[in-house]
Amino acid sequence: MQLAKNSIYSLLSLILILVIVAFCWISLNAEFLAFSLVLLYIGAITIIFLFAIMMSNFYPKNNNWRPKIDLKCFLVGTGFISVMSYIIKDYNFPVTTNITGNNLDLLSQALLHNYILLFCLASMGLLSAVIIVVCLINKEPKDI
Amino acid sequence: MNLSIYLMFSACMFSGGILGVLLNNRNLILLLIYIELILLAANTNFIIFSKLWNDINGQIFVLFILTISAAEIAVALAIIFKLFHTNKTININDLSTLRQ
Numbered sequence: 001m002q003l004a005k006n007s008i009y010s011l012l013s014l015i016l017i018l019v020i021v022a023f024c025w026i027s028l029n030a031e032f033l034a035f036s037l038v039l040l041y042i043g044a045i046t047i048i049f050l051f052a053i054m055m056s057n058f059y060p061k062n063n064n065w066r067p068k069i070d071l072k073c074f075l076v077g078t079g080f081i082s083v084m085s086y087i088i089k090d091y092n093f094p095v096t097t098n099i100t101g102n103n104l105d106l107l108s109q110a111l112l113h114n115y116i117l118l119f120c121l122a123s124m125g126l127l128s129a130v131i132i133v134v135c136l137i138n139k140e141p142k143d144i
Numbered sequence: 145m146n147l148s149i150y151l152m153f154s155a156c157m158f159s160g161g162i163l164g165v166l167l168n169n170r171n172l173i174l175l176l177i178y179i180e181l182i183l184l185a186a187n188t189n190f191i192i193f194s195k196l197w198n199d200i201n202g203q204i205f206v207l208f209i210l211t212i213s214a215a216e217i218a219v220a221l222a223i224i225f226k227l228f229h230t231n232k233t234i235n236i237n238d239l240s241t242l243r244q
Contacts, residue, residue, distance in 0.1 A: 014177050036210065049173060077163050093148055129219055130218070136223065
């Protein structure tokens with residue numbers, strides 16, 4: 001199934017979806033997480049994807065490109081979404097509580113008070129990921 | 145306010161991501177992009193139910209998922225980088241054997 005001519009077009013569609021989802025999260029009273037989504041995902045992860053696509057993807061010269069969609073995948077996708085929406089559609093999810101305090105205050109109070117150990121473990125996980133990436137990319141020096 | 149529309153949006157993203165992962169015959173990097181879409185749908189679900197039950201723990205989990213998925217993407221792209229240098233291709237159908 002090919003819906004985009006290039007990998008770069010797919011990445012730009014991902015950026016558009018991330019922006020839309022960020023606005024969605026702002027309407028759900030999670031403005032700090034929406035901002036961190038824009039900053040981290042769009043600002044860092046998609047840039048890394050762009051570098052990876054630039055360095056490793058060949059650009060096939062296909063002037064007569066047309067989008068290809070299988071009928072089976074279209075039917076499976078619409079079937080899945082229709083079943084889920086049939087379950088969810090008439091169920092009333094009422095929100096009756098008001099949120100006191102902004103998102104950053106609530107998050108920071110919970111994160112640094114109840115989840116401080118997980119916070120430290122997550123930071124150690126990030127450090128190990130950076131070390132792993134550097135060790136993977138590092139080339140061995142050639143013997144002269 | 146009714147949260148069903150947000151849940152349907154999250155379901156659409158999730159199903160799109162799963163279909164993309166299963167029906168992808170072009171690239172390894174496109175696979176990672178679809179996995180990011182799946183994770184984004186799960187994150188949106190967490191935030192929806194955090195608002196429904198007025199519980200901050202859902203948003204804490206979203207913060208951890210954002211962190212760990214960023215690390216996972218970096219490591220996966222480093223592996224793909226090394227793979228491209230040895231095999232000169234990132235087409236999924238060409239990379240079906242472990243050694244060339």
